[in-house]
Amino acid sequence: MLFTEECDKVRDLMHVHSFSYDFHLRVVHQYLVGCHMTLRQGYQLTGFLEDFIAHHPDIPKFGRNHVFQGSFSISTGMITAHQLYNYVTDHAGTYGMKPLRMSKAAAPADGRKGASSGDFHEYALVALWNSSGSYKDLEGLRHHDDFDVSLLVCHNAAPFEEQSEGERHLLRLRYYVIMTSQRELFPRLTADMRRFKKLPQIYRDAADPAGRTPLDRADTGGACEPEPDLWEETTAAAAASASPASTPSDGNEFYPLVGSSGSGSEAQGLLYPSPLFPLLNCEVATARRHIQTSVEQAMGHCRRDNLWRRLFHGEHLALDKLKLSKLSFSELEELLNAVQSRSVGEIDPQLDCFLTMSPSWYQSLIKVLLCRFPQSCRHFDDNSIQYLAVLNQKFTDCFVLVFLDTQAGKTSFKVVFREPLPSQQQPSNSPPPQLVSMYHHLESVINTACYNLWTGLL
Incomplete structure (x- = not known):
């Protein structure tokens, strides 16, 4: 009897944890879509997501929504990173995104306690799309779901005045990919206790207490329909070859989070240990390609516009204050x-x-x-x-x-x-x-x- 009560308590706690996890990610997605019913305008969303992921290093047992945090960096050549990022936010629609204004409290100038602090704004970039796909869980059950996918990108750099010359020409971005289920909106009423069987242990890199791992498959640009059997075999192989000195953790209903202890030059920050949920893995690859393509296009556009502006205004004495050279x-x-x-x-x-x-x-x-x-x-x-x-x-x-x-x-x-x-599709009396x-x-x-x-x- 006591054992049954304890199982019920554990089941209820896992449901509450999973519901809370999914609820917060759904609120974030609604905010990015433009619904400000819960969060005020100008909310510091990137700070919330960073804290949220730190608080939930693993997905709850019955979570249906997913979030990924990664980083992206690229040399900007002759353009400074701040100038390039500001250009992208000013022309976000050209690159299939929209700017998101976030308020950030500024510290008092004299550093005294009690002094009033002003507010200044920083801008993130948002892209939204839909996704759907099928996948097979570790028990051989096939699932299909439709998702809303949100991409949030922010500039991850120190103030311009505090950067070295090399840092000023290296664009560092932090991005979040959020997948929220369109079908599974509510938690399950009952739990299938057969799913509480012992899952493969989850290993983390012993050298990194934060469990940080390199992104090993997000950049492959493969097809969005994963191969379920291969995914399962990869998961099992990674679990079998992991270091026994690492510490185990808990897994998800559909996949255990197995970390790799390899090292790489592209450490992506606080991430899901590999392998990812297959559909999330695909969307992360899509998001990275979107970011890279947008940044590379913006570099060319920004350089072009700078030269164009100097051609028009570089010889005007009245505009010397703009420091535009000929x-x-x-x-x-x-x-x-x-x-x-x-x-x-x-x-x-x-x-x-x-x-x-x-x-x-x-x-x-x-x-x-x-x-x-x-x-x-x-x-x-x-x-x-x-x-x-x-x-x-x-x-x-x-x-x-x-x-x-x-x-x-x-x-x-x-x-x-x-x-x-602009091309005229039909003849008009007013060009x-x-x-x-x-x-x-x-x-x-x-x-x-x-x-x-x-x-x-x-």
């Missing part, structure tokens, strides 16, 4: 390789005649344009090669470019765009304002080119 010849060519351009003949076939003019005519055109648009021209001359950019002061996402290589006898007359213009501004600017340059043709006939 663009060099090599930097201009780097910028031209990172943007899109269209020949004036592609924009209007009637302008094809200007593409057949001689290099000497282009040389005179550059001089006329410099006199006609003295404030809007940026002239780059490197021996026999010349570029003249005629900037559009109203629509700053495009400019007209005249190119001349007198030694090779090459010329070009183009319109350069920072980003592709986008960007196109209207671009055509007006090109018209003024073409009028100057016609003037140069006229004076050549006199």
Whole structure:
């Protein structure tokens, strides 16, 4: 009788623990979706998740939701990590994410007790998607479930002023992948006591008391449908080969958490010991690929926009406080390789005649344009090669470019765009304002080119 009562108490406690675990992860997902019914706006969510994972190093016996914490780092080259991360948060929609503002209490400036502390904000990045899949547990039972998947990414760096020069060009991110079941919303009413049989022991690296292990399979980019038998064999093999000196822990209903004692250069922080729940493992790999692709794209976009901004504002005395230096010849060519351009003949076939003019005519055109648009021209001359950019002061996402290589006898007359213009799927009586501004600017340059043709006939 006493044994039965104790079993009931243990079962109830495990249910409460599992329900609490799933409940908190579901609240986090709802907050990331945009429901602020439980948590206030600006809640410091990354701090909560860090504490939550530290408090739950293993998943409860009957938990249905899952969370993963990992880290990601990449060299940012010529861009500082803070600048790159701020760029991603400012253009989060371009990379399939949205910014999440979190309030963070600032310490008093004089360090005195009782002094009022201000609030400042930091921004995380959020991506949401759905997932579904089947898997087989260690007892051979197949399960299928649909999940909501949340990705939360934050900048994991010290204040810029406290970093060394090398650290300033290394982007360090911490990310969380959260899977919440769409089907299993409530705890089970009863527990199957047959599942309380002795599970394989869970081993941790004896050298790491926190149980930290490298991410061994999240970067493989394999298929999202795992091979159940292989997963089970891997689990059993890892349990059999683990060090007997390690300390055992508890496991999950569907999989024991078996740690590996290997060492690697990519220590991912506080993680689930390997192997992961198969579907979570797949989503972690997807999340890492999304982060890496987004960061690499943002590096190119950020560098492009920095060069573009310097082209437009680097020679303005009134903007010296922005510390924007003039663009060099090599930097201009780097910028031209990172943007899109269209020949004036592609924009209007009637302008094809200007593409057949001689290099000497282009040389005179550059001089006329410099006199006609003295404030809007940026002239780059490197021996026999010349570029003249005629900037559009109203629509700053495009400019007209005249190119001349007198030694090779090459010329070009183009319109350069920072980003592709929006395409019109259907004919409309009112074209986008960007196109209207671009055509007006090109018209003024073409009028100057016609003037140069006229004076050549006199």
